[in-house]
Amino acid sequence: MPAEDKLPYCSYDMSKRFRLATSTFYDSGETRYWHDYIKFRGYPASNQNARHWPSKLVNFTPSLVEYSAAVHELAQTILCLIAEGLGLDGTFFTGNLSRGDTHMSINYYPPCPDPTLTMGLLAHCDRHLLTVLSQADVAGLQARHGERWLLVHPIPGAFVINFGHQMQIVTNRVLASVEHRAVTNSAAVRMSVATHVHPTDGCRIRPASEMVDEAMNPARYREFAFREFMEAYDAA
Numbered sequence: 001m002p003a004e005d006k007l008p009y010c011s012y013d014m015s016k017r018f019r020l021a022t023s024t025f026y027d028s029g030e031t032r033y034w035h036d037y038i039k040f041r042g043y044p045a046s047n048q049n050a051r052h053w054p055s056k057l058v059n060f061t062p063s064l065v066e067y068s069a070a071v072h073e074l075a076q077t078i079l080c081l082i083a084e085g086l087g088l089d090g091t092f093f094t095g096n097l098s099r100g101d102t103h104m105s106i107n108y109y110p111p112c113p114d115p116t117l118t119m120g121l122l123a124h125c126d127r128h129l130l131t132v133l134s135q136a137d138v139a140g141l142q143a144r145h146g147e148r149w150l151l152v153h154p155i156p157g158a159f160v161i162n163f164g165h166q167m168q169i170v171t172n173r174v175l176a177s178v179e180h181r182a183v184t185n186s187a188a189v190r191m192s193v194a195t196h197v198h199p200t201d202g203c204r205i206r207p208a209s210e211m212v213d214e215a216m217n218p219a220r221y222r223e224f225a226f227r228e229f230m231e232a233y234d235a236a
């Protein structure tokens, strides 16, 4: 896409429903960020989300409609399996807990001459329910395990599934949200596509009663609306 076509979408306003930006202007003291990205609402494509996607890219909309619907189906299947694995009703996650608009990020990490000075994405936990991540074939995703960072090796054709904060809360910390980050490399462009499955804004989030035992394992979180969580997070 030529620069003049990209310009109208370039924004740091997080309320924009389709925006592209770079974090390479910023640093955290010693480490410079090394990451360009597009962030937008994905599934469902039939509502107001798709009208924010760029119309000049003729193949983008049909590809995205297909991809976002397929990832939605995959996420719903995985959520059914997780529920069954936890001894919950198979539909436990497939209502409001996972029916908000998906938030998608297309992450672009250019090669960096000295990767020791940069970080693609700083360490974070995803804040929604579940992430379906395609990291194609260039390694860079790392997950925290105690004091160590483990590289999540790309497997051709496979997605990485990551639990977000809401999964940790609803399961009363049986399934923990794992801290992760993206490192840079000097040899190759790395791209990843993250689909973040969100609860609906008004969804009430609380530890599932099946995951709570007042005597042995009391609820670790109070009940709240997902909207409240997001507002507090953005304000922090």
Ligand SMILES: O=C(O)CCC(=O)C(=O)O
Binding pocket: 105, 107, 121, 126, 133, 135, 140, 141, 180, 181, 182, 191, 192, 194
């Ligand atoms: O690029 C990656 O592998 C990680 C992306 C990620 O963590 C995110 O978009 O939340």
Ligand SMILES: [Fe+2]
Binding pocket: 124, 125, 126, 180
């Ligand atoms: Fe993430």
